[in-house]
Every structure is written in C-alpha cells, then in structure tokens.
Amino acid sequence: MIKVLITGTFDLLHPGHINFIRQALKFGDFLVILVARDKNVVKSKGQTPYFNENKRLENLEKLNLADKIISGDLNDPYKVIREERPDVVALGYDQQTFVSGLIDFRDNSYLHFKIERLEPFKEDICKGKSxxxxxxxxxxxxxxxxxxxxxxxxxxxxxxxxxxxxxxxxxxxxxxxxxxxxxxxxxxxxxxxxxxxxxLPKTYEAAIRLGVESDTYDRTGVIAQSSKLKAQSLKLKIEEIMNSFVGKQKQLPPMFSAKKVGGKKLYELARKGIEIERKPGEIEIYQIDELGIMNNELRIRVACSAGTYIRTLANDIGQKLGTGAVLWELKRTAIGDFKxxxxxxxxxxxxxxxxxxxxxxxxxxxxxxxxxxxxxxx
The missing domain is CATH 3.30.2350.10 (Pseudouridine synthase)
Structure with a gap:
C-alpha cells in the first residue's frame, strides 16, 4: 500500500478540488484527506467557511474518492503526518510555501515521505472567492x-x-x-x-449526407456532388469505419471554425480564401452509434471530448468511405450530465x-x- 496525504479547506467543492484529488491518487493507492478546522479557515482567510467542517467532511465523503477523510489543525499538519505516516505528501499549486517546512520536518523526524507538487487546474476560474x-x-x-x-x-x-x-x-x-x-x-x-x-464531454446527434462534399464540411458551404452510391451496400462498411474512430486521436480543426491561430479566427481567413497550416488537436470519441441510414443520409449519435468537431468527423467518415460526406444536421443533446x-x-x-x-x-x-x-x- 502506498499512502498519500493531501490537505486543504475544501469549502464549496469545485472541479479544481476534484482535479487536485485525482492527481494525488496517481501517486498511491490509499488517499487520506486532512480538512482544515473552521478556526484555521477564519485565521488564514479572514472569514468563516461557507460550510462548517462537518459539512465539508460530508461533502467530500459523497464523492467517494478518498479512503480516509479527517479534520485537523492545519497549523500543525505534522501531527497528522506522524500519526498517518504517509508515503507521499501531495501539495496543490497554491500550497508551495509549505515545501521548505515539510522538508525540514521530514529530515528532522526521520520519516521517509516524498513531496509531490501538483499542477493547477483552471486556477483563473477555480478560485474560492469567485x-x-x-x-x-x-x-x-x-x-x-x-x-x-x-x-x-x-x-x-x-x-x-x-x-x-x-x-x-x-x-x-x-x-x-x-x-x-x-x-x-x-x-x-x-x-x-x-x-x-x-x-465536460458532449453528446450529439447528427445527420450526415453521403455522396457530397462541402468546403465547410457542413451544408452551409459550397456543395459539390462527390459520387453516386447505394446506401444498403455501404451498411457493413459504415459500421466498420465508424468503429475505427472510437478512442483517442488527433483531429485537424476545419478552416471554417472559430479556433484562433495567430490571433485570427480560422473562419475569418477562410472567408478570404486563405488556408493556413493547422495543428491537430487531441480529442477522444467515446462512442458512436448508428441511428439509421436512409436515402444516402446516415444518422449517428456521438459521445466525445470537448474540442471535437463533428463536421470534421463527418468529412473524415466520407473520406474513409470513399463517397464524400457533409454534416447536414447537428443537435447537441448533452454536456456532461446536463441533458x-x-x-x-x-x-x-x-x-x-x-x-x-x-x-x-x-x-x-x-x-x-x-x-x-x-x-x-x-
């Protein structure tokens, strides 16, 4: 067992806290969270926490991410370190002032624990005051x-x-x-x-028109006939090709997109007939389901990571099929758990x-x- 200890106030839990906990879990398989007592919060932050320490403990327990959650005096975290004897003490990006004190304590107490510094997560947004x-x-x-x-x-x-x-x-x-x-x-x-x-991941339902192509990859662009095809003969090939897109991958953002390169939105350049080199972005497609195919129109449901362009996916499906394809309809049905x-x-x-x-x-x-x-x- 590798025991990891983290400390904090954990008031008004937010995704920054979740990321802090998840990063800490990478360093071991038993996580202990030390939660600041109310008096510590008042002294260090100049105001009472929104939730008292019992409620903060309860909120953390509901997440089911830690093996042990305790409250303690953050003015003397070394007492908990002596009692828990962690293998790793993980510090958040805003706890770096504790490093020198921890090193001195470790050297003088003959306890052998590593000190890991964790990366910030949207620190401009994940602020307790905001x-x-x-x-x-x-x-x-x-x-x-x-x-x-x-x-x-x-x-x-x-x-x-x-x-x-x-x-x-x-x-x-x-x-x-x-x-x-x-x-x-x-x-x-x-x-x-x-x-x-x-x-947060997104879920979409899309209609993809096969046998045509578009400079924007969707129906708003200049449409050109690509090839004649029979949908029924493509069904088995479609299933195989769609499955090939599931997983982590790099995706090239379309020129007709709001993505900025060099301070310019790509669609602003595209409208002037300018195409520039773009770097593929890391995305992940978790699942693709075929909802039906009729009259050369393929309907799918896609669950994907943020930053995924469904227009590009439609175009890529068309390229792999050898038919060309254009995104004809798009409906976002979920953002995370929001439906x-x-x-x-x-x-x-x-x-x-x-x-x-x-x-x-x-x-x-x-x-x-x-x-x-x-x-x-x-």
Missing amino acids: IRKAVEDKEAGFLLINKEESWTSHDVVAKLRSIIGIKQIGHTGTLDPFATGLLICAIGQATKLVGLFDL ISEAVQLNQLKLDNYSGYLIKPLAAINQLNESYARSAWQ
Whole structure:
C-alpha cells in the first residue's frame, strides 16, 4: 500500500478540488484527506467557511474518492503526518510555501515521505472567492436552453438579456447557427464560472449526407456532388469505419471554425480564401452509434471530448468511405450530465417565470463535481 496525504479547506467543492484529488491518487493507492478546522479557515482567510467542517467532511465523503477523510489543525499538519505516516505528501499549486517546512520536518523526524507538487487546474476560474460570489449572488444561475436553428449563440444571449433585463449573461460551448440543441447560459456572477464546463464531454446527434462534399464540411458551404452510391451496400462498411474512430486521436480543426491561430479566427481567413497550416488537436470519441441510414443520409449519435468537431468527423467518415460526406444536421443533446430533456425553449421564458428554470450555482457546481469525480476523460 502506498499512502498519500493531501490537505486543504475544501469549502464549496469545485472541479479544481476534484482535479487536485485525482492527481494525488496517481501517486498511491490509499488517499487520506486532512480538512482544515473552521478556526484555521477564519485565521488564514479572514472569514468563516461557507460550510462548517462537518459539512465539508460530508461533502467530500459523497464523492467517494478518498479512503480516509479527517479534520485537523492545519497549523500543525505534522501531527497528522506522524500519526498517518504517509508515503507521499501531495501539495496543490497554491500550497508551495509549505515545501521548505515539510522538508525540514521530514529530515528532522526521520520519516521517509516524498513531496509531490501538483499542477493547477483552471486556477483563473477555480478560485474560492469567485465561486462564493456566484453562490451568494441571488440573481446568479444557469439556464439550459434548447437552441433553435438559425440562431447564433450570441442571439440567444441577446434575447435572454431582453427577457430578463440583466446584462451580465454569457454562455458555454458555442453552437453554429445551423446547429440546434443544448446551450448552457450563465446569469450574473455565474458567468465567472462558465469555464468550468469546458472539459465536460458532449453528446450529439447528427445527420450526415453521403455522396457530397462541402468546403465547410457542413451544408452551409459550397456543395459539390462527390459520387453516386447505394446506401444498403455501404451498411457493413459504415459500421466498420465508424468503429475505427472510437478512442483517442488527433483531429485537424476545419478552416471554417472559430479556433484562433495567430490571433485570427480560422473562419475569418477562410472567408478570404486563405488556408493556413493547422495543428491537430487531441480529442477522444467515446462512442458512436448508428441511428439509421436512409436515402444516402446516415444518422449517428456521438459521445466525445470537448474540442471535437463533428463536421470534421463527418468529412473524415466520407473520406474513409470513399463517397464524400457533409454534416447536414447537428443537435447537441448533452454536456456532461446536463441533458437536452431538461432544457427550455426561448419562447417559453418570461420575466415572471425564468427563475423556475434557473439552476443555482451551488446545484450546478455539485453536478459538475459528480461528472468530474467519475470522469474517464481526465
């Protein structure tokens, strides 16, 4: 057994904490978490924690990530080290000031433990102050919107501002105008937390038109006939080819995308007829299911990592089939555990009813934590 010890306040748990715990688990197979007592938090941070130490212990236990969770005096963590005798003490990126003291203690106590320093995770977002502000903002929250076709993501935000009368509104995960489905919008101080959704996996349903090609890889571009084909004869080949895309891989972002290279959005260059070299990005496709094929149109469901371009996937499927293919329809059905079935149409929202659809920041963060805690994609 290799025992790892980590320490912290662990108030208002967020994905940064989950990442801290998951990184620590890589150094051993038995994890002990030492949680600061309330008096330590008041002394070090100048305010009482949002949750008392018993609740913070309870919240950590619900994640089911640690083997032992205890509270203790962080002014004297060495007492716990003597008692627990860990093989590794792992420090977060904001705990580096403890290194010299730990080294002196280790050398003088004749205890033989390693000191590991962990990498930060979205440290610009995972800040206790920002999260507490969002939780305490009575107007803040998240709306799950079922975006209609032809609307841009910015159009949705503008419409929400006019309905609710609040200017501070943003969104996560842009959807192209021709795409439909789940768009998560943030209100008030919750806008400071939208980056926490970035790494969640996405699920899409797509219709891919076979036998045609497009300069944008979707139906909004210049369409050219590629080849004539019979869908039935391709069925077995399609299953084999789709399975070949499952797993980790590198994917080249399309020129018609919002990805920035050298400070310029690729689609801005593409519209000028300029094509530049792009670096493939690391993505993962967890699952592809065929939903049917009819009249040369293949319908699929894709569960994938953030940063995956379904347009590129459609084009790549067409290239492997030798038929060409264009993404014809796209609907996002899930972002992590947030589902399209829970989303609301914009035309259903009014000033006097939108709060009934609002997911408060604390509830949203708890849902995020559950996703990150059991994630296979980190």
